[in-house]
Amino acid sequence: MMEHQLLILLTLAELFGSFAEEKSKRIAVEELADGIKLKCVEGSVTGNDLTGEPDLTLKYDDKNTGEYTCSDKESRIYVKFRTCDNCVELDTASVAGMVVGNLVATIIVGVAVYLIATQSQTHPVPSTKKRSDKQSLIPPEASGSADHYQKLKPKHAQRSEEYDVLRK
Numbered sequence: 018m019m020e021h022q023l024l025i026l027l028t029l030a031e032l033f034g035s036f037a038e039e040k041s042k043r044i045a046v047e048e049l050a051d052g053i054k055l056k057c058v059e060g061s062v063t064g065n066d067l068t069g070e071p072d073l074t075l076k077y078d079d080k081n082t083g084e085y086t087c088s089d090k091e092s093r094i095y096v097k098f099r100t101c102d103n104c105v106e107l108d109t110a111s112v113a114g115m116v117v118g119n120l121v122a123t124i125i126v127g128v129a130v131y132l133i134a135t136q137s138q139t140h141p142v143p144s145t146k147k148r149s150d151k152q153s154l155i156p157p158e159a160s161g162s163a164d165h166y167q168k169l170k171p172k173h174a175q176r177s178e179e180y181d182v183l184r185k
């Protein structure tokens with residue numbers, strides 16, 4: 018009796034297993050190079066404003082995202098496409114080139130800042146004042162032959178000009 022129950026149990030398991038397997042395979046998905054292909058085992062594929070197609074090829078595009086069903090309405094599949102339209106593919110050489118370029122630029126800027134910061138200020142800073150045309154107004158006590166001003170003549174000098182006489 019135990020053997021009959023086991024045989025019945027195995028037969029039922031096989032029956033339900035094949036039924037579930039058949040139900041899950043009502044929509045077949047095949048990968049292509051530029052998209053996917055949906056096939057209904059029985060009927061046609063409908064969804065996303067498309068009706069009555071036995072084999073539906075979907076390109077990798079965001080607008081093809083949606084729910085697709087077979088004509089029996091029991092089998093459904095939700096397809097989600099995420100495309101990257103403005104992406105840049107970086108390979109190892111590109112990343113290594115950017116890293117090396119960034120390091121070289123940083124080192125150059127660092128060396129330039131170091132050289133500017135360590136320059137010694139040995140030469141005098143040029144002054145904006147012009148001191149070459151100005152002379153001291155009071156001559157030194159010991160006047161020699163290198164006087165910058167002509168001596169004033171007393172009043173009783175022979176020749177008198179208006180500004181060369183010292184009036185007392």
